[in-house]
Amino acid sequence: MSRAPSKMRHFATRLLAYETKENPSSKADPAAVFDAIEKLRPQLTTLMGNAGFRALLSRALSLAQAEVRWLRSVQVKADGSWEGLDALPQVSPEEMAEGRLALLTQLLGLLAAFIGENLTLQLVGEIWPKLPPDNLNFDAGE
Secondary structure (H helix, E strand, O other): OOOOOHHHHHHHHHHHHHHHHHOHHHHOOHHHOOHHHHHHHHHHHHHHHHHHHHHHHHHHHHHHHOOOHHHHHOEEOOOOOEEOHHHOOOOOHHHHHHHHHHHHHHHHHHHHHHHOHHHHHHHHHHHOOOOOHHHOOOOOOO
16 A cells, blocks of 8 residues: 555645535535546646646556555546546445545645645645645644
């Protein structure tokens, strides 16, 4: 199992709690499960191009699949969109939330490894400008 550091998991948990509060329907809807990642897409493709975004997302998915079994039926297409969400096995809302958390945790962890924690936090702050400032800290909640 390739769990990301707990500080990144805590950060992703806080970010998803905020995102779910802003968009309650995304909690268990398979089509909305990856809304937070879709919000990251424009900035990440600007930063690293479509191929770079796809590579980062594919690696994050691969790492998350080791943690959450149902994610194994999901793929990243060449354009960076999702394949397999419409044919998901029966997944409970709790399992859906765990997959969502695992994938975002891995994506943010990889991003922080590549561009640094400060730039990652700056990017998140630009995407979610109303996110409370105390949540824009990887070490909060440890």
